[in-house]
Amino acid sequence: xxxxxxxxxxxxxxxxxVTISCSGSSSNxxxxxxxxxxxxxxxxxxxxxxxxxxxxxxxPDRFSGSKSGTSASLAISxxxxxxxxxxxCAAWDDSLTGYVFGTGTKVTVL
Amino acid sequence: EVQLVESxxxxxxxxxxLRLSCAGSGFSFDDYTMHWVRQVPGKGLEWVSLITWxxxxxxxxxxxxxxxxxxxxxxKNSLYLQMSSLRTExxxxxxxxxxxxxxxxxxxxxxxxTLVTVSS
Numbered sequence: 001x002x003x004x005x006x007x008x009x010x011x012x013x014x015x016x017x018v019t020i021s022c023s024g025s026s027s028n029x030x031x032x033x034x035x036x037x038x039x040x041x042x043x044x045x046x047x048x049x050x051x052x053x054x055x056x057x058x059x060p061d062r063f064s065g066s067k068s069g070t071s072a073s074l075a076i077s078x079x080x081x082x083x084x085x086x087x088x089c090a091a092w093d094d095s096l097t098g099y100v101f102g103t104g105t106k107v108t109v110l
Numbered sequence: 111e112v113q114l115v116e117s118x119x120x121x122x123x124x125x126x127x128l129r130l131s132c133a134g135s136g137f138s139f140d141d142y143t144m145h146w147v148r149q150v151p152g153k154g155l156e157w158v159s160l161i162t163w164x165x166x167x168x169x170x171x172x173x174x175x176x177x178x179x180x181x182x183x184x185x186k187n188s189l190y191l192q193m194s195s196l197r198t199e200x201x202x203x204x205x206x207x208x209x210x211x212x213x214x215x216x217x218x219x220x221x222x223x224t225l226v227t228v229s230s
Contacts (some may be wrong), residue, residue, distance in 0.1 A: 035216040037155070044205060044220040045147075045155065056210075056218060088155050092214075098171050099145075099157035 003028060004089055004102035011108040012079045020105045022072045022089035028100055032092040034072040036065055039086045039104075048087070049074065081109045112136045112219040114206045119224030126196050130224055132189040132206030137219075140164075140184035143209035145217055146191050148202035148226075158204070159191065160214055174200075196228045 004024045012018040024030065036049035047056055049065035052072065064075045072091075076083055089102040118130040132144070146158040159170045159180040168180050179192040189206055203225050207217035 033215070037217070039155075044222055045217070046220070047210070047216055047218045050210060050216040050218075090155075090157070090216075096172060098169050099160075101155040101157060104154045 003093060003096070003100040004091065006087075006089065006102045006105040008103070009106045009108065011110055012076075013110045014079055014081065016079045017075060017077045018079055018083075018107060020074045020076075020087050020089075020107070022074070022102045024070050024072070024089075024091060024100075026070060027095040028070075028091040028093040029067065029072055029089075030070040031094055034065065034067050035090045036063075036072075036074045037088045037090065039088065040082075041085070045088065076107070079109055083107060084109050112208060114208060114219060114221035116204060116206045116221045116224035119204065119226045121227045121229060122196055123230050124196060124198055124228055126228070127192070127194040128196065128226060130191040130193065130204055130206075130226070132221060134187045134189065134206075134208065137208065139187040141212060143211070143214045144182060144189045145207045145209060145214075146180060146189075147205045147207055147217065147220075148200075149205065149223070150202045156202070160209070161189070162214070163212060193226070196226075198228050200226060201228045202226060 033051045037045040038048045039045040052067040053065045145160045161180045177195045203223040205223045206221040208219040210218040
């Protein structure tokens with residue numbers, strides 16, 4: 001089962017800002033970096049954010065990440081139709097000695 | 111361009127075994143930690159295992175520990191997952207993923223996955 005929790009869904013109209021939360025614990029988010037992945041329908045996941053708030057080359061600056069304590073957030077500003085996807089947070093868990101993923105949030109562009 | 115191509119997925123009976131392979135190209139395969147991540151169709155992601163560049167360090171999810179073995183052959187630019195004592199709950203799409211770093215950090219390239227179905 002997932003150790004990190006997301007809201008199951010989020011939505012917004014084009015141009016709006018959407019924020020996705022990810023809640024963990026002291027053994028994962030509280031002591032390690034957070035990563036975010038985007039999975040478009042029918043495709044493999046794609047790295048969106050690494051080390052809490054860093055974007056790989058090619059990822060638009062509309063995507064931003066933050067972390068505070070045992071929680072993290074992904075913000076999508078200037079929402080576009082191509083942002084419709086599932087979004088997952090992830091972190092290393094010191095107790096489990098492995099990575100844990102969030103439950104996933106489905107973003108819908110209205 | 112980084113390419114990861116998984117193979118070996120099949121339908122197998124509970125208790126059976128299967129070996130997955132992942133061929134990497136477009137990068138220095140022996141410079142990176144590699145991972146397996148799985149996803150039940152329509153469900154979320156689950157990290158399965160990692161192996162460092164030289165195979166000296168491996169980690170497994172508790173759900174597969176003792177049943178799955180990760181390995182690599184840098185000479186063949188290949189990653190493997192030997193799966194045994196398979197259970198119905200192991201049914202999933204298995205992705206091979208490259209780490210962003212020499213150590214372990216994030217998964218910056220993914221294959222398209224290979225489907226494993228455990229069913230009688």
